[in-house]
Amino acid sequence: MRKILKSPTGLIGTLLLALVLFVTIFGPWITPYDPQAFDARARLEGPSLAHWLGTDQYGRDLLSRLLSGAPATVAFGLGATVLGVGVGSVIGVIAGVAGGRTDSVIMRVLDGMLAMPELLFTLLIVTFLGGGTTQAMLAVAVTFTPGMARISRSAVLSVRTREYVLAAQARGESGAWIVGREVLPNALGPIIVEATIRVSFAIMIGATLGFLGLGAQPPSTEWGLMVAEARQFMFRNPWCVAVPGLAIAVTALGFNLFGDALRDAFDPKRGH
Amino acid sequence: MSLAYFLRRLGAVLVVLCIVSIAVFAITTILPGNAALMILGENASAENLAALERQLGLDRPLPVQYLHWVSGVLHGDFGTSLRLQLPVAQVVGEAFWNSMSLALIALVGVTLIAIPLGTLAALRRGTAWDLGIGLISYVGTALPEFVTATLLLVFFADPVRQLLPAGGFVSPVEDFGGFVEHAILPAVTLGLILMAHISRQVRSELSEVLASDYVRAARLKGVPEGRVIRRHALPNSLAPAVAVISLDIGYLLGGIIVVEEIFAWPGLGRLLIYALQNRDLPVIQAVTLLLAVVYALSNLLADIVIAKLDPRVRYA
Numbered sequence: 022m023r024k025i026l027k028s029p030t031g032l033i034g035t036l037l038l039a040l041v042l043f044v045t046i047f048g049p050w051i052t053p054y055d056p057q058a059f060d061a062r063a064r065l066e067g068p069s070l071a072h073w074l075g076t077d078q079y080g081r082d083l084l085s086r087l088l089s090g091a092p093a094t095v096a097f098g099l100g101a102t103v104l105g106v107g108v109g110s111v112i113g114v115i116a117g118v119a120g121g122r123t124d125s126v127i128m129r130v131l132d133g134m135l136a137m138p139e140l141l142f143t144l145l146i147v148t149f150l151g152g153g154t155t156q157a158m159l160a161v162a163v164t165f166t167p168g169m170a171r172i173s174r175s176a177v178l179s180v181r182t183r184e185y186v187l188a189a190q191a192r193g194e195s196g197a198w199i200v201g202r203e204v205l206p207n208a209l210g211p212i213i214v215e216a217t218i219r220v221s222f223a224i225m226i227g228a229t230l231g232f233l234g235l236g237a238q239p240p241s242t243e244w245g246l247m248v249a250e251a252r253q254f255m256f257r258n259p260w261c262v263a264v265p266g267l268a269i270a271v272t273a274l275g276f277n278l279f280g281d282a283l284r285d286a287f288d289p290k291r292g293h
Numbered sequence: 294m295s296l297a298y299f300l301r302r303l304g305a306v307l308v309v310l311c312i313v314s315i316a317v318f319a320i321t322t323i324l325p326g327n328a329a330l331m332i333l334g335e336n337a338s339a340e341n342l343a344a345l346e347r348q349l350g351l352d353r354p355l356p357v358q359y360l361h362w363v364s365g366v367l368h369g370d371f372g373t374s375l376r377l378q379l380p381v382a383q384v385v386g387e388a389f390w391n392s393m394s395l396a397l398i399a400l401v402g403v404t405l406i407a408i409p410l411g412t413l414a415a416l417r418r419g420t421a422w423d424l425g426i427g428l429i430s431y432v433g434t435a436l437p438e439f440v441t442a443t444l445l446l447v448f449f450a451d452p453v454r455q456l457l458p459a460g461g462f463v464s465p466v467e468d469f470g471g472f473v474e475h476a477i478l479p480a481v482t483l484g485l486i487l488m489a490h491i492s493r494q495v496r497s498e499l500s501e502v503l504a505s506d507y508v509r510a511a512r513l514k515g516v517p518e519g520r521v522i523r524r525h526a527l528p529n530s531l532a533p534a535v536a537v538i539s540l541d542i543g544y545l546l547g548g549i550i551v552v553e554e555i556f557a558w559p560g561l562g563r564l565l566i567y568a569l570q571n572r573d574l575p576v577i578q579a580v581t582l583l584l585a586v587v588y589a590l591s592n593l594l595a596d597i598v599i600a601k602l603d604p605r606v607r608y609a
Contacts, residue, residue: 030431133312137585140547141565145320145581148569225437229551232439233566248443259447266440274435 024286031285034278041272045095048088056081056089056242065258075260077251083264090242090265095272097158097236097243098224104162105223106216109169114208116170117177118200127170134167143226147235154243157236161223172215176208183207210287218280221273228269244269302596306589313585314366318359321574366582372575376568381575384564389583391462392553392560396545398476399483400538407488408534411495412527418500426492433489438548442482442555449478460557479556483548487541494537498530532602539595546584 025031053073060080067075074083116127134142146160180186181204189199228245230236237243239250244265251261333341346352350361365372371381414426450459457478463471502508503526511521550562557563561580568576 129308129312132309133316136309136313136589137316137581138543138547138588140550141581141584144550144565144569145317145577148572148577149320149323221435225435229437229439232437233551233554245437245439248439252443255443255447256451256453262443262447266436266443269437269440270432270435273437274431277431277435 025279025282028282028285030278031282034275034280034282037271037275038279041091041095041275044088044091046092048091052082052085052088054082054085056085057240058082065254065261067258067260074264075258077247077258077261078254083261086242086247087244087264087268090244090247091268093154093237093241093243094224094228094245094269097154097227098220098272098276101158101161101223101227102165102216102220104158105165106169106212106219108162109166110173110212112166113170113173114177114200114205117174117181118196118204124174128174131167131170135171139164139222140226140229143230144235147230152230152235152238154237154241157227157230160230161226164226165219165223169212169215169219173208173212176211177204180204180207214280214284214287217276217283221276221280224269224276225273298600299597302593306593310586310589313589314363314582315359317578317581317585318362321578322355322358362578366579371579374568374573374576376571376573377576381579384576385561385579385583388559388561388564388580391558392549392562393587394465395476395479395553395558395560396483396549399480399487399545402480403484403487403491404538406484407491408495408531410488411492411534412499412522414492414496415499415503416522423496426496430489430493433485436485438482438486438551439555441485442478442552445478445482446555460555462557462559475556475558479552479558482552482556483545486544486548487538490537490541490544491534495530495534498533499526502526502530528602532599535595535598535602539592542588542591542595546588 026035058081060076060082062080063072063076064080065076065078066072066080069075072082072084074087076082077086112127112131116124137145143157143160143164146163147157150156150159186199186203189203194202227236228243228248231241231243231245232249234249237246239246247265248262251258251265255262333345343352350358353361362372369382371385373379374381374384377384410426414423417423446459449457458475461475463475465472508521508526511525512518516525549560550565552558553560553562554566561584564576565580567573568580
């Protein structure tokens, strides 16, 4: 951890991430106004003392909407990543440990899934499942699965022939014990690093689906949906698209920087 | 380039495309509601439905349907659009060229800007230049396309100043200036993320190469610095950059879906969203397959370029 805080990017990433997580957990409790309350006298206003970030087309306070939408946006990314990483890692570990025929069949199927651009794949699955937050989360998770399976497979492969694994085999330990106690803990590093960076992708894809009307549905204050709803009014008050848009960027940036710093900390060779 | 290497890569691409075509077919077949229901509407009688299903071949086993579809595709016949009542090949063909022209403009523009930027960052490491370029890259990777597009529209397409059109398309044959004008904002949106990736990759590879023994040897020999960079350092750091570009084609093809929708660019992405909203199965299948083919072929092309740039790859 100290290593991460030492690099400037790691420090900024950690600070941004702390801010984002704070807003995600406490945001809905500290909104200055009701995020859904209309105010006909204060529509499409810029920032002021009363409304720090301005108001949208119905006079709803943008800061309040931003804070209340944080869980929907950030938790979506975390949920989708955890699901995708979980399933992907299990598949990857199975392929890596089993080897031989099982391995090559699994890898061919994964190659086929990876041959489609990510967003295209997600869109197809969302259409198949029908729009909505849960469906969108599942779709992103499925999209992440092949990539994560690949990474965890190669992590397992690189650990599998190490001396301590051979020693455990020589001691006559069971296969499950070796995988659980020797292989997995040592293969975890790259998986965690990749997962952290993936959260930012998941948040961006989730917001994009919300924007396209395939993810979160009104009256949710998910940030991508906020941008979509305010788009008609963007020339009259740029703040109503800029605020949620930049919030998405800050969140993605936080996870990105933190993930990069984490990678450098795990693998000193890659650090600059 | 050895022929064997090329053939092996081509074989792998064909296998992947086979799997993709099965996946595309499977996903669109399990979508609720089949083509017959789509054409006749919800209130169709069971007899009419069954008759049309027989006529369209939907009552046959799935593998037979799949083979029928694939053999049509191989002959350039993608079926008929359920909504537009036009041959899919015609609809998709037009959109394909519009998309490719946009993607190509973005890709060429990005490459021309990103490689010099990355080189500059590597040569001036630790200076304000380096930090500034690094910062732009990080912000670029954190902005989803729809946010970039919306912000660009706010700045450049507001109805008062009207610097650039807010969307639409002009055929380059009829009015080339108008075409370029309409392509600028979508291309910049698509380019931002790619620029971040490519300039970062060039920077990190080039800094590594600049510290290598052969660059030191060239300098000791008295080769001028400009020549050291152009002849010795850059060519050796470009192979990884090409690898990143080829991975980025995936982002580009995904990004194009959103960008075309926002800027009303009549390409594959906009067509796909239209088809998804209207459950136009033959169009969904054709667009998806086409995008996957473009992705696979561009990866193949990148592999060939990398093998040309870095002879070690050929023997791997």
